[in-house]
Ligand SMILES: Nc1ncnc2c1ncn2[C@@H]1O[C@H](COP(=O)(O)OP(=O)(O)OP(=O)(O)O)[C@@H](O)[C@H]1O
């Protein structure tokens with residue numbers, strides 16, 4: 001970055017900044033803010049430091065494992081910038097203390113988060129408090145920085161985000177065709193059934209319509225029997241899920257008409273007698289630290305990048321199950337899958353592989369399985385550093401209210417049009433966005449069948465991302481949460497939750513307008529109810545369809561315009577992102593938001609010079625550097641090698 005000007009210095013010095021998230025991006029960001037001269041920073045992060053963070057979250061050391069990220073990050077930076085004011089909050093940004101009043105004290109909010117839920121929440125608070133937000137995300141080599149200023153640019157939610165990838169239940173429970181289906185089965189069904197909450201709903205026992213035989217089995221097949229030792233239990237589970245269940249599924253001929261039939265697998269067929277009895281050598285395991293309990297280790301399997309044979313997977317399966325019962329018994333019943341839990345990853349890898357073998361799907365290594373199960377694209381520290389730099393550049397523009405020069409920047413994996421960093425002009429607010437404008441939404445729902453609870457869970461919480469919702473029909477309160485409710489109200493709302501919409505005290509039917517509010521986010525939206533009888537189970541699994549906020553009308557228009565110009569310049573980028581989006585791994589990258597924008601006609605050199613380039617310079621440049629979609633026509637593009645051509649002297653490709 002070029003040296004800051006006087007004006008920039010003044011803005012930096014006087015700014016009070018809120019940084020949310022002190023992980024991969026956050027650590028880089030805090031360092032860059034400190035080195036750029038920022039003086040007053042608040043940090044919110046709810047997590048403690050884990051060993052797996054240390055490779056890239058460089059403010060943290062081995063000795064900090066288990067401590068608050070926010071606090072350790074603060075202390076680390078105060079070591080080299082002792083006069084800064086840094087306030088650390090070891091807390092969830094969704095906690096009620098971080099209300100609109102709290103947000104109002106800041107000049108800008110910078111996000112270094114890793115989930116949609118928290119991002120949406122911060123977006124709403126920034127809108128309510130009228131504080132600009134610089135939002136960011138990285139996935140491997142890909143990254144993006146976007147600027148959200150109320151009334152000036154689109155908000156974080158103006159473009160609908162891609163729904164996280166889900167799979168039809170029957171694909172997971174009975175007809176897997178890809179390895180990821182086996183992983184989901186192993187993790188969300190089998191692991192959850194064996195080691196998680198026993199009372200949760202679980203589709204593991206759903207098999208062909210043969211209810212009679214399953215009824216006696218279904219209930220307690222996963223319970224360990226009194227007279228059973230742990231080896232017997234493990235083998236019984238194995239034979240049940242990989243053998244018996246597959247036999248039952250095969251008995252439904254219809255299912256396999258056009259599919260390859262799976263093969264049942266039993267321990268007896270896979271493991272030599274003595275191995276299936278006496279598995280690993282548990283004496284070599286140190287029981288002290290659960291993170292070192294490992295089936296691989298006790299079986300002498302060393303390389304996580306090696307694909308195990310069916311026999312090895314079977315041994316890992318039985319050994320991991322046994323280790324859970326012997327070494328981690330107190331956790332059983334409350335475990336949920338965690339990609340940083342070695343034993344859990346071993347179990348899930350083995351189970352997924354055995355299932356894959358049964359269905360003729362290729363087996364995978366633990367390393368690969370872990371990536372799929374944890375939805376991980378391995379983090380690249382450099383991407384985080386680049387993104388953090390871009391966040392600071394945009395933050396400075398925001399502080400200077402340099403509106404014309406705000407840019408959304410995408411960091412690509414491969415050079416495209418001679419660029420690795422793609423600057424894009426921010427879009428105007430989407431007038432049909434329910435978050436930053438007041439456009440009502442529509443909901444198609446069966447008002448005679450869906451309960452208020454379904455509406456609250458599937459729409460208000462899951463789709464609208466509300467935390468503390470309140471639902472009104474006219475002036476009648478139908479539902480509310482909060483600490484200050486009296487007993488009657490609590491009972492009343494609990495009763496309402498179980499009623500179908502049309503039978504609520506104030507009947508909700510086709511044509512009803514509901515008002516849904518979140519008091520913390522200070523967000524209100526109106527929902528137009530439309531009654532509909534039937535829903536497609538596969539395509540509309542929620543049994544309701546929310547609409548009204550889909551696409552910026554402006555964006556659609558723009559699209560047409562760019563077709564005339566030979567297509568949209570961001571196609572290459574779109575392709576890049578789509579490629580990286582295999583199996584929905586890219587939760588942070590809002591793919592659709594990219595499609596509708598035209599690339600700004602600004603070169604990388606300008607972006608890196610950011611705040612110093614004047615509007616006029618950019619305008620001049622616009623005239624000479626036109627980015628269109630014709631790949632052969634590259635004469636106007638600035639080359640990536642030209643990064644070191646400083647200032648306004650821009651070299652162009654000839
Ligand atoms: N609701 C929230 N409130 C406060 N902090 C949050 C919230 N959601 C996420 N975070 C923080 O955002 C940070 C995101 O950092 P990052 O993406 O590097 O994830 P990580 O958990 O550190 O690493 P990884 O997920 O790759 O193991 C985390 O430190 C996490 O605690």
Ligand SMILES: [Zn+2]
Nearest residue numbers: 155158433436
């Ligand atoms: Zn919006």
